Amino acid sequence: MSKTAIVCGAGGFIGGHLVKRLKEEGYWVKGVDLKTNEYDNNHADEFIIGDLRDPVVCSSLFDRNIDEVYQLAADMGGAGYIFTGEHDADVMHNSATINLNMAEVSRKNNVKKIFYSSSACMYPEYNQLDPDNPKCSEESAYPAAPDSEYGWEKLFSERLYLAYSRNYKLEVRIARFHNIFGPKGTWKGGKEKAPAAICRKVAESVNGDVEVWGDGKQTRSFLYIDECVDAIRRLVNSNFTGPVNIGSEEMITINDLVKMVAKVAGKPITIKNIPGPTGVRGRNSDNTLIREKLNWAPSQPLVEGITKTYEWISDQIKQDK
Numbered sequence: 001m002s003k004t005a006i007v008c009g010a011g012g013f014i015g016g017h018l019v020k021r022l023k024e025e026g027y028w029v030k031g032v033d034l035k036t037n038e039y040d041n042n043h044a045d046e047f048i049i050g051d052l053r054d055p056v057v058c059s060s061l062f063d064r065n066i067d068e069v070y071q072l073a074a075d076m077g078g079a080g081y082i083f084t085g086e087h088d089a090d091v092m093h094n095s096a097t098i099n100l101n102m103a104e105v106s107r108k109n110n111v112k113k114i115f116y117s118s119s120a121c122m123y124p125e126y127n128q129l130d131p132d133n134p135k136c137s138e139e140s141a142y143p144a145a146p147d148s149e150y151g152w153e154k155l156f157s158e159r160l161y162l163a164y165s166r167n168y169k170l171e172v173r174i175a176r177f178h179n180i181f182g183p184k185g186t187w188k189g190g191k192e193k194a195p196a197a198i199c200r201k202v203a204e205s206v207n208g209d210v211e212v213w214g215d216g217k218q219t220r221s222f223l224y225i226d227e228c229v230d231a232i233r234r235l236v237n238s239n240f241t242g243p244v245n246i247g248s249e250e251m252i253t254i255n256d257l258v259k260m261v262a263k264v265a266g267k268p269i270t271i272k273n274i275p276g277p278t279g280v281r282g283r284n285s286d287n288t289l290i291r292e293k294l295n296w297a298p299s300q301p302l303v304e305g306i307t308k309t310y311e312w313i314s315d316q317i318k319q320d321k
């Protein structure tokens with residue numbers, strides 16, 4: 001019999017790609033989200049439109065035996081959503097409620113494994129002040145000092161799942177994602193993240209000007225979606241609980257990312273650095289632990305994923321017109 005899985009947040013970017021991957025691997029998949037996935041055909045065997053803040057909705061998902069739960073649903077967005085402070089209460093309340101509900105129903109329904117998507121945003125700000133030398137190894141998480149309430153909620157929920165693992169023997173797998181990007185993700189409307197926003201700005205620029213929040217010297221690393229899904233599957237199939245980083249170690253400044261996108265687009269551009277929310281000064285994945293435990297590392301350079309993403313976003317812009 002095929003394995004069964006629930007993907008929470010299947011209407012979103014990573015959830016949509018994960019459903020497709022699980023189907024390719026022969027799983028029976030139930031997706032659940034507030035909305036359908038607008039950029040992908042629905043690959044799930046069943047798709048429930050439901051609010052995971054409601055414990056009744058969460059319980060109703062278990063009308064058959066479920067082997068694995070992938071909990072990716074969260075109230076989230078890019079810097080324009082999580083670093084302005086305007087959405088802090090919603091981000092904390094909505095995501096924590098989803099996680100409290102899903103941990104409890106997974107335990108009650110004897111789920112074999114639950115995967116939880118944490119974020120690099122939970123790492124302390126004091127280790128990420130130097131753009132050239134950020135520290136994001138897993139054990140550096142404490143003493144905790146994330147720079148956003150989004151990060152604090154992720155840290156709380158990591159601990160919640162670990163507590164369920166200790167007290168109820170619920171098998172959990174926890175990953176800390178570092179900036180996942182690629183086609184079929186949010187690219188406009190205020191919740192998009194840096195790579196998608198930059199691809200859109202470059203594609204739409206008429207006079208060559210591209211606005212970048214902050215001085216553009218802040219550093220990040222970006223992981224292509226297919227690599228992320230691969231690492232999730234490897235983690236779930238392993239005996240390793242985590243938390244473990246899933247990210248790339250190819251660190252780049254935001255200004256250099258804009259130049260990379262412009263080169264891919266074949267467009268001459270001028271960067272205009274303007275005030276805006278930016279998050280920490282520097283962040284890079286540290287893949288020492290995932291290499292050791294799962295023998296995993298990204299297989300392609302950033303420019304390859306950026307090329308595919310730019311092509312997809314410029315197609316979306318054409319279709320919008």
Ligand code: NAD
Nearest residue numbers: 009011012013014033034051052073074117119177179180
């Ligand atoms: P996304 O916003 O595309 O997907 C999240 C989905 O959760 C959305 O479709 C949303 O509708 C759904 N959702 C929100 N509230 C819900 C509710 N109450 N009930 C049901 N569904 C609800 O985000 P994503 O990029 O696919 O991220 C997936 C997960 O990975 C999130 O938990 C996110 O915090 C985490 N993460 C992502 C990144 C990244 O770079 N994309 C980085 C770190 C962590």
